[in-house]
Amino acid sequence: MQRVAKWKGSLIAAVALAGASPAAMALPVTRPAIFPAPTALTLGDGTMTLGRSVVLIAAPGTEPATVALVRDILEKAGVTEITTASRIPATLDRPTIVIGPNSAAIVRDALTRSGASADDQAEGYTLASLASGQGGLITLAGHDGDGLFHAVQTLRQLVARPQIPALVIRDHPAMPIRGTIEGFYGKPWSMEDRTRHLNFLGQMKANTYVYSPKDDPYARDKWREPYPAATLSALGTLVATARANHVNFVYAISPGPSICFSDPADEQTLLRKFDALRGIGVHSFYVALDDIEYQKWNCEADKVAFGPSGAQAAGVAQSKLLNAVQADLAKRDPAAKPLIMVPTEYYDAKESPYKAALRANLDPRIVVQWTGTDVVPPAISVPDAKAATKAFGRKTLLWDNYPVNDYASSAGRLLLAPYAKREAGLSTELTGMLSNPMNQEAPSRVAVAGVLAFGWNDKGYDADRTWHFAARDLAGNDVRATAALLELFDTQHLAPTFGSQPWQEQAPRLKALLDHVREALAHGDEAEQRAAIAELTRKADAIADAPDTIRAGVVDPAFAEQARPWLDAMQLWGRSLRLTAAGLDAAERGNAAASRYFADAGRIAAQAAAVQSIPGAVRFDGPIKIADGVLDRFIADAPGLIAVTARP
Structure with a gap:
């Protein structure tokens, strides 16, 4: 910085000698x-x-x-x-x-x-x-x-x-469809959440929002019943907000748990439901057949119509219903976008009797969603997408289950790592991509920004730079608030899957620093040890202070409220780490007070580990996790890293 300032000063002096004013200088175009x-x-x-x-x-x-x-x-x-x-x-x-x-x-x-x-x-x-x-x-x-x-x-x-x-x-966009599907279990977003999210989608050049909360009874368990007038009116306001943001509002219904595929009455009931939504401005529709039992029929009539229950028969029955819905949509509005569906086998690209039945019977206009190589895939490659194209007989619309946190291994977490490990070039083999976000709308924007940026330009996508942009955007471009958010993001970097290994590592920046401290202490050089402990102290201060900065009002208030227990826990963990650093410093100097610092650090760490999620805000309530396996382990190990020996 000093060299830059000195260079500028010299240049200004030279310009002045030449008779020009500093304001007339040609600054570099960046x-x-x-x-x-x-x-x-x-x-x-x-x-x-x-x-x-x-x-x-x-x-x-x-x-x-x-x-x-x-x-x-x-x-x-x-x-x-x-x-x-x-x-x-x-x-x-x-x-x-x-x-x-x-x-x-x-x-x-x-x-x-x-x-x-x-x-x-x-x-x-x-x-x-x-x-x-x-x-x-x-x-x-x-x-x-x-x-x-x-x-x-x-x-x-x-x-x-x-x-x-x-x-x-x-x-211009690489993928025709880009957006989100509110498709998680647990507490649905409020209408205010959805309004804010639609505004965010518009700013990120997205074009699709699918309304499909699993816990909306009128879209799933009570799908045959009409919406109450007040709810329908609120949805109409939401549709208008979507239109203002050039976002296509897609209404999804989930009749699978109870529908009788061969019953004309059920088919007409579904079409009437869509008609009511059409009355408030919805022109795009979706039938969700995920997370249902397809090895048995819901009615005897289906056994008569399609034969014994099973995966192949289910594919035939579903195709019959979906083709009828697609035909009705096209008849009512020839310019309408095609029907979208998510199949019961949505989570891989392996050949199966069910997929073969869809491939052979489903109207080619209908868009099929696919979640990748698993329910929560650790990576998605172009060959994976090509396999899905072959299995379903059409290019698929990716349903990416990131950053959704409604499953057991995500309990206690905000999923705030960058959107990564999706291969550039997927735009050649997908019709688009939708992110399934978290129960917490504002924190979801961190990862969703990456999904949308990838869908717009997968070949020019930079995960880390987009991650930083998401922080700046939430912080209103405030430098200090952006840095505080990135501290939080690092503590929520782990991204679990349905398997045993996460697909994003935990707290990589913090872990690198803590590993450096361990190595410096093990190396034995006094100057190196003290420098490492000083660096640890600065990091502890940054973690402890970040929550207050995030709450100060510059960061989107919705983010601060929805992340409240994580901020509470983070502050406590930061204080615990600060005491840990003080303990290491005291021990390194031969000060017997080290034991007291370590004991206090352990006590506050226990308080931090006991912070609970907001009751009812997520599907799985429980303790909040902050850089777990990294931060807690270091604090627990710290007393054994330096022997406390009093010096004369």
């Missing part, structure tokens, strides 16, 4: 960090400052809501005067923003002036910025309404910088 990573980004020459006054030109065909969103973004960025115009000013004395579809003449003109061309892919856009004197030209061109909305989301990130670089971004 590549902005945009998430999801764009398909292509090319830097130009120069930068522009947004300032207080801009000209806004909305081309014909631009949705008024999209224009309103641009205005909102500009005002939040400090713009106080927005002048509208119908043509590009002859002199760009302030930033001029042109927004509209690729087909508009003024948009094509603006792109040409910026040396840019339109993106012609579905949901694609071009964003070009041209610096010119005190002003400049920013063009937002969308291939369609969705693409233009995505361009505005990129603008949102650009105006957060002090200066906007001259650049051209041409961008």
Whole structure:
């Protein structure tokens, strides 16, 4: 840092001697960090400052809501005067923003002036910025309404910088379907949670949200019954929020536990249920047949219609029902998106009689979901997806069970590791991907941001950088709050599976430091030992202080509330580690007070280990886990790392 400051000072002095002011210096143009990573980004020459006054030109065909969103973004960025115009000013004395579809003449003109061309892919856009004197030209061109909305989301990130670089971004998604499926067991999200989540999906350029909470009785156990009017109205408000965020709201029903596949009355009941949802603006539907018994029929009529129960017969029966639903959807709305289904065998790509029956009988238009090589797969490769394509007779829609935490081995955890171990190139073999999030909506955004960024641009995806972006986004770009969140994320890094081995390691950053402390103490060099203990003390302070920073109000309040017991436990573990460091320091110096420090550390560690999850917030209540197997083990081992020997 000192060298950089010295260099800048010398350069300013040189410019001054030459008769130019420091303000006139040409600062380097740096590549902005945009998430999801764009398909292509090319830097130009120069930068522009947004300032207080801009000209806004909305081309014909631009949705008024999209224009309103641009205005909102500009005002939040400090713009106080927005002048509208119908043509590009002859002199760009302030930033001029042109927004509209690729087909508009003024948009094509603006792109040409910026040396840019339109993106012609579905949901694609071009964003070009041209610096010119005190002003400049920013063009937002969308291939369609969705693409233009995505361009505005990129603008949102650009105006957060002090200066906007001259650049051209041409961008479009790699996967047609990207989003989340609220498909977990336990307490469903509140309508407020869902509203916040839909806004988040819009900002991350997602396009799909599937409403499928397992504990909504009217979608599963009482699927034949109509929704109460108040619930239907609340869902209608949610559908409108999704539409405003260019997110397709998909309603999922789970009739499998009780449906009679051959009964026309049940089929009509299901279609009436969809009709009621269509009345509040839902146009996309889903039939979930996961987590059901398919080795026995729910009614005798199915035995007559399809023969003895079994996997193959179940595949035939399910196909009959789903084909009828797909036909009804197409008849009512020829432009409707295809029906989505999740099969009973959703968790691998092995050949089976059930999959063969679906492959032979299921309408090819119907989208099939698949969770990968396991219910919670440790990794997913392109060959895995190719195997699924072969097994189901179509490219599948990935249901990724990360970061969902509704199963026993995830009890007591927030799953906050980066989204990783999914192979670049999956976009060639999938129709899309949906993340199944946690019961805690705001903490889910950490991993979901990765899922969405991967679905947008799997070949340009960087897991760690997206992880850091998620922290900054939750922290409102506050540096100190971002660092505090990353401390928490590291303590919740472990990602379990249904097997015995997790697919993400536990607390890798903390473990590396604690291993270093162990090695330094074992090595015996006094200077190295003291340096390591000092580093441990700083880490303990960071862990102990992070919860208060996260609660201070800069971080999204929903995150702080939903992570409350984890923050409580983390603070206690940090205090315990601080006392442990004090004990090691005392022992290294031959101070008999070390024993007292270690005893106090053990007492507080016991309190930390006893912190419980919020009752009813998750499927499996129980003690909160913070870097378990790493932090607790070090604190327990610490008294034996240095013998407490009084020195003269």
